[in-house]
Amino acid sequence: MAKKSTATKAKAKYSKETYAYWYESMLLMRRFEEKAGQLYGQQKIRGFCHLYIGQEACASGAITALTKDDKWITAYRDHAHPLGLGTDPGAVMAELFGKVTGTTKGKGGSMHIFDKERNFMGGHGIVGAQVPMGLGIGFAEKYQGTKNLCICHMGDGAVRQGAVHEALNLAMLYKTPVIFVIENNGYAMGTSVARTSNVTELYTIGEAYDMPSFPVDGMSVEAVHEAVAEAAERARKGDGPTLLEFRTYRYKGHSMSDPQKYRTREEVEEYKGRDPIEQVKKTIMDNKILTEDEITAIDKKVKKQVEDAVKFAEESPWPDGQDAFKDVYKQEDYPFVME
């Protein structure tokens, strides 16, 4: 019997466009964040900066399974989702710099990216906060009689927040069209999943609320796509929420200043051996979905996109400090306390 190994030819199940999108979007996320990491080292980017490197399939695979009217919300590890949804990389980079041309005019920074046009309803800095909000976003879709849903990403650490459990229960109770996604990258800062609970099969927490709940290989963009497509069908039929646990891995530290003593080099290398971009590239090559030239063209395009994004961010102006008073209230003449 043939041994299953990386030498096995990966079968292609989806269209050329889908594979091309997966490869290109994940490569863009990867290269963009590698650059962001460098720029952080040069102090062009400040504050906290959480990189998604290694986890790209969790965003990219979900995007192809949903429609452009579906809504997105996630935590502070939030550069990749908007990039995948088509947000201008220049605007995301400018936001990381704090420039006025950024996704929120330099208001939010790395942890709080938004893109209303693409239904990306934020990057949220408080662990777990986006989960009840994601529930509410889905609630509004159902209330208004649409067929849209909300996909709500959270980390493995967020699963231990009380608010998450309340939200899961409410979602099932009200049959809300939400796909809850746990991006289980093994750690919440320096704390491994096993050190946070007896329940380490994270998807099973959904079962406590009778919610359809499944583990998914989060390093495989195809597996992510399939699981999200199925969950979406359930939501659109009116059957309510699904909980998906994407088993993934972050290659980099939690934020930029993390000595990473809580894990071994070998562990990191093991996951790198299952890299989502390499995997999809292999499928593409094995099945000759794209030619070498087409792949090279994508690589070049992405490289240029990232260069352009940095240039755009560098050259963009700082916001006017007084504009900090803008967008605090919708009321235009709100009487701020000025002294």
Next chain:
Amino acid sequence: MRVIQYREALREAMSEEMRRDKNVFLMGEEVAEYNGAYKVSQGMLDEFGPDRVIDTPIAELGFAGLGVGAAMNGLRPIIEFMTFNFSLVAIDQIVNSAAKMLAMSGGAYNVPIVFRGATGNAGQLGATHSSNFENWFANTPGLKVVVPSNPYDAKGLLKASIRDNDPVIYMESELMYGDKGEVPEAEYLLPIGVADIKRKGKDVTIVSFGKMMKVALEAAEELAKDGIEAEVIDLRTVRPIDYAAVVESVKKTNRCVVVEEANPLAAISSEITYHLQRNAFDYLDAPVIRVNSMDIPLSYAPTYIDATLPNVKRTLDAVKQVMYK
């Protein structure tokens, strides 16, 4: 005298109290194996073991409540919030349980607990990570609120907070953990509720606390160059407030500026100002002026931050205004 960091002063205070009383324990996110998100509890797991230096999941509501219950039942918990921004998911247990327990139980159950962690901005972290809660908690009867500005105060006040029989909110800053200062080797405690005159002067009183003390002291330094002698009062605790110290100083200087990082509406500065008009009205030669963060959330870009936070320039302008210069 030896010089140590603010974080080391905190660590010494906790370690000394844990050696002294086995009912004291430390609990919070990343406090044990990671040695503290900001390295405050470095080495404490090694010394005290996992039964007394306890890592938690990200479950602030749960472990804050655990602390309250444990305190009602004989223990003296130190509950660390990675920052007070994250205490908001636990605020019910602080305000409704810890603060009100003694009164609600007719004196049966006191809650000797310390909730500690960083408050206020820590640079470019955006609005969710930059709030000040000193005045929020100070508004709550039943709590004590300590906001030390240097390593010496930090150690003495933390030891006093741990020994206190009421719930204490003890607020630090990411931007102060690396600050160095003189701290004696010998044991000392500092009383909660007593302000400290950090600089003597006769021309104007500047009242502040916590990391804004740096702004106040730097402003005083600048003023000295112009021959203006500012008296700088560090409140050190904002519940209770040492009103008398402020009034005494203003009786001498007749002018006052309050520097505070929190947003202005219903702030400690409003409180100080009320007390001065009530108790030092006849001594004031000018209206009291305050320098708070602007009445808006703190955004990410440096230009927004410059336009929002209190700083030396705004403090100097305020002093000049109260001195009619």
